[in-house]
Amino acid sequence: MLQALDARLLAVPPPLELAGWRRLALESAYFTVKEARACLFAGLFFAAVFLMPRDGLFGLPRYDLLLVFALAVQVWMVWTKLETVDELKAICLFHAVGFALEAFKVSGSIQSWSYPDFAYTKVLGVPLFSGFMYAAIGSYMIQAWRLFDLRIRHHPPYWMAVTVALLIYANFFTHHYIGDYRWYLAACALGLYARTVVVFRPYDRDRRMPLLLAFVLIGFFIWLAENISTFYGIWKYPNQLGAWSAVHVGKWSSWSLLVIMTFTIIAGLKHIKSRIHVPD
Template sequence: MHFEAVLLKTFLHEFWLFGIKQASACIFGGFLLAMMILTRFWYPFDFLYRYDFLFLAAVAFQIFLLCFRLESPREAVVILIFHFVATVMELFKTSDGIRSWQYPEPFVIGIGNVPLFAGFMYSAVGSYIARVWRIFDFRYSSYPPMWSTVVLVTLIYVNFFSHHFVTDIRWLLIFASLLMFGKIQIYFKMNQVHRHMPLVVGWLLVALFIWFAENLATYANVWIYPEQTDHWQMVPPSKLVAWYLLMMLSFVLVSLVNRPMIYNEPTPHNEK
């Protein structure tokens, strides 16, 4: 009974730590989502469009994180990379000939049909991955050659554009990702020891939470899909496929900055 009590105490302690660390990793994304929801129901600034306010708020929060060393310069670089990559895709997806989704409110700070704050929504994913990588001290049971991961995510990125004109190969890309990453265990440090889980399962869980956030964001009228034009409805679960692929793209981009390290089984004295 004493042994079971110790196990329960350890589990609850690590579960608490896991939640705290995840919340810390989500700080930028959580801030953005909170601002989206808050300004949907209360926005007092008549002189500034809501989307422009969200952009300025995101920039100000990034400066705050850097000034108070809550974010490293390396993580800020990741955010800039994601902002650029995402904005290019947004320009295509929201173009008049495609219109996969749209931003229904007016703005000044933007390019084409895209308010510039939109790039920060993708940057929030990159920020989360970079921060959670550092906070949990990620290690891997193995890792494929870097060039092969870059080739895979390049094809994923291209397919986000090309599937509008030629055959959609997303399921082939998912199959390729399972072949490449399916056997890999990710090790994450809770307190004094590393725990592990399948890397692909981790991606799926994060994709699920992004989908939840997407439903909140579309409900807050930040962007809408064609079927949400007349009235809001839940984003179809099929979008999880796109978020899984985007999650993989994000992960590999971060891996170019935070190089993956292989986990070595600890000796009795070196994992304290």
């Protein structure tokens, strides 16, 4: 069923001479369906996060069950060709990048947040399922790129984009020692992507949006998901140990910067693949 939906969404539709509210309704419907489809892994994973009993099931802790669930969904998506092997490789990269950040942040000298529950699959204090939270962001962006036939106009030089992305990632670690430079990096990203436009196709016509706006919007929805996750006690910040409180809105900026880094990885991989690909 989902394979048929993918075929329908990826097919080139016949141009329709619609205008006004009919055009808006049609494109909005297709946009919504494509967004929901792009969120397939993220949606299933976070649904499991919210629905999994805190005490686990069948004698297994919930963190371990979440890892099993995430792996099973990934295997299913590749087996049913809802996700390609190349896309799976990219998602594994996001998992590794996310796990490295998590391991540092929960370490004894930092303790930016913690995972309070027991799990057999904890490594360095981090349950292995946590990397899939970062992989879910990458999965969404990869799927959206394909479903919306994304094209990037006025992309900055790749070496500049990669440099800013590396500095953003490094700042998540170094700000504990030499100061937080996120706003300087955000200013660099603002200048770098000021002219960049993402072209996407909800139905039969191309639409455009500033890429910076996409970064901010995706970061906002991740921040909302983080609030829900901490409410359910998946992880906790120090100020939430006594009673839950909303995640500080400043985390929105952190997530938006992480989205920039994620986008840069995907765009870079696609750029490299296009350069080394030899047509049959």
